[in-house]
Amino acid sequence: MSEVSGERSGIGRDQGDQPSPAPKTEALGMKTENLSAFYGAFKAVTDVDMEIRPNKVTALIGPSGCGKSTFIRCLNRMHEVVPNAYAEGCVKLGDRDIYARDTDPVTVRRRIGMVFQKPNPFSKSIYENVAWGARINGYRGDMDELVERSLKRAALWDEVKDKLKKSGFDLSGGQQQRLVIARTLAVEPEVILMDEPASALDPVSTQKIEDTMAELKERYTVVIVTHNMQQAARISDYTGFFYIEHMNDPGRLWEFDETDKIFSSPNRKETEDYVTGRFG
Amino acid sequence: MATKSGAQKNARKGEPEGEGVFKTSVSARHALDRVFSVLVFVAAMIGLVVLAVLLVDIARDGLPRLSWAFITSFPSVIPQNSGIYPALLGSLWLLGLTAILSVPLGIGAAVYLEEYAPDNWLTRLIEVNISNLAGVPSIIYGLLGLGIFVNLLGGITGGQSIVSGALTLSLLILPVIIIATREALRTIPGAVREGGYALGATRWEVIRSHLLPMALPGALTGTILALSRAIGETAPLIVVGAATYITFAPDSPLSSYSALPIQIYSWVSQPQPAFQLAAAAGIVVLMVVLLLTNSVAIWLRNKYQRRG
Numbered sequence: 001m002s003e004v005s006g007e008r009s010g011i012g013r014d015q016g017d018q019p020s021p022a023p024k025t026e027a028l029g030m031k032t033e034n035l036s037a038f039y040g041a042f043k044a045v046t047d048v049d050m051e052i053r054p055n056k057v058t059a060l061i062g063p064s065g066c067g068k069s070t071f072i073r074c075l076n077r078m079h080e081v082v083p084n085a086y087a088e089g090c091v092k093l094g095d096r097d098i099y100a101r102d103t104d105p106v107t108v109r110r111r112i113g114m115v116f117q118k119p120n121p122f123s124k125s126i127y128e129n130v131a132w133g134a135r136i137n138g139y140r141g142d143m144d145e146l147v148e149r150s151l152k153r154a155a156l157w158d159e160v161k162d163k164l165k166k167s168g169f170d171l172s173g174g175q176q177q178r179l180v181i182a183r184t185l186a187v188e189p190e191v192i193l194m195d196e197p198a199s200a201l202d203p204v205s206t207q208k209i210e211d212t213m214a215e216l217k218e219r220y221t222v223v224i225v226t227h228n229m230q231q232a233a234r235i236s237d238y239t240g241f242f243y244i245e246h247m248n249d250p251g252r253l254w255e256f257d258e259t260d261k262i263f264s265s266p267n268r269k270e271t272e273d274y275v276t277g278r279f280g
Numbered sequence: 281m282a283t284k285s286g287a288q289k290n291a292r293k294g295e296p297e298g299e300g301v302f303k304t305s306v307s308a309r310h311a312l313d314r315v316f317s318v319l320v321f322v323a324a325m326i327g328l329v330v331l332a333v334l335l336v337d338i339a340r341d342g343l344p345r346l347s348w349a350f351i352t353s354f355p356s357v358i359p360q361n362s363g364i365y366p367a368l369l370g371s372l373w374l375l376g377l378t379a380i381l382s383v384p385l386g387i388g389a390a391v392y393l394e395e396y397a398p399d400n401w402l403t404r405l406i407e408v409n410i411s412n413l414a415g416v417p418s419i420i421y422g423l424l425g426l427g428i429f430v431n432l433l434g435g436i437t438g439g440q441s442i443v444s445g446a447l448t449l450s451l452l453i454l455p456v457i458i459i460a461t462r463e464a465l466r467t468i469p470g471a472v473r474e475g476g477y478a479l480g481a482t483r484w485e486v487i488r489s490h491l492l493p494m495a496l497p498g499a500l501t502g503t504i505l506a507l508s509r510a511i512g513e514t515a516p517l518i519v520v521g522a523a524t525y526i527t528f529a530p531d532s533p534l535s536s537y538s539a540l541p542i543q544i545y546s547w548v549s550q551p552q553p554a555f556q557l558a559a560a561a562g563i564v565v566l567m568v569v570l571l572l573t574n575s576v577a578i579w580l581r582n583k584y585q586r587r588g
Binding site for chain 2: 076078081083106107108109110111113114116118120121122123132133136137180183184187
């Protein structure tokens, strides 16, 4: 584990009794080294080295079943929630290894939020959906203000400000997904991971989520798994292409570069075939 | 792939009837459908009719005998003066104590097995045993209660006391509560747990704030139905020493006691016909208690489901 250096020390920076930091604009980046992910004896992803730049949107693309979702779940230690699943290698937030022996996954997940494929609001009011995560993490500030700010950043406030007491399930699918984003923002993470956040949504809702993402990177580092290549091209700054060359191999990060490069002149043939729609 | 095969199916449906390789008669298939619907209707009715006849018969015998005096009087050797008061009170004591003992234990065990326990041979063994325990005859629990709560722990439970009875009934319904709660927890999508963890919640925080409230309607329904069953039990209570003739009302968990089904059983076994009428009236009282607890279950379920 590397030494803590400078102001931004990553995990554990504001553990304890200090009040939450003021809203920030500069987020932490992430980095993986030799990251492999397993389900029991099955190796799903192997040897991923990736640098996730701060305050940028990084898109992960590739055919189904090549480990994108598994990889992104390793980034906030959600992978190990699955029985018998584990990861090897190193994942850093800032300069702290989130897999270090003394690092609590509960702390990691507050700093690295996650939005899932299907909207999963809690069976609670809209207000409580946003406030709950902040409350369990010991937020001491003005909760009403935090809920409003989070909903505004998720571009949902105008649609729900008059019905905060209503159940989160009363919202449409797209609104639910933005509610989940708001709830993630309320715990003030550094990084937001999104695992196909718009795949269950209609085009209008998808557009809103994409607009939201463009604003999110002002304050957060964003990683998104998507099957929609136009989406990746539109919203991301960097793109990683995951690929499995032979059946039953683990997924690999086949190519990683700036999004423009991946979509215009990728280095590897498989990447080009995929982004031009020749397979997958 | 999926859309392609769907399209093929539609094309087939569009073909005119009787053409090609499809030779079955649609009217014969509809006739079979009607025959089956009649059969299942009869099956449903048999259960309902038998129940209705029973209820009418009991009500005819019991309602004339039922009075405020019957509910507030003690049993007597004179059938006309006999009342159900101590048995009713005993049953309510049992109901309350059994609920207090079994609900936290049952829900706790279910939460452990469903949310915390690792998947290994020990937990699988426990699971199999809990399912089997739900099917053990109630008199076996009575014998267990007699051996442990009445004899072995008699110094604490007061021997043949309400506590011993309630502990025995708790054992009887624990497996049912555990199974009902586990089923309720299992129907909660994994996405709810992941959503909680992704915000930096611990397992307990997710269980307390999301899983338990969501599982509550199912768990409560199962629990109260199990309690209803417990309140109608006779065999285990006879074994652990519920009294059949009692002339004082129970006033503490350590009192000796009677219970509604015991009292009814005792009256039914008397030779005088007037005692049979008292038994019928006692059954009406027992039924009312059962219906009340069941309606509490339904009320609670609806109340908590609406929040979701």
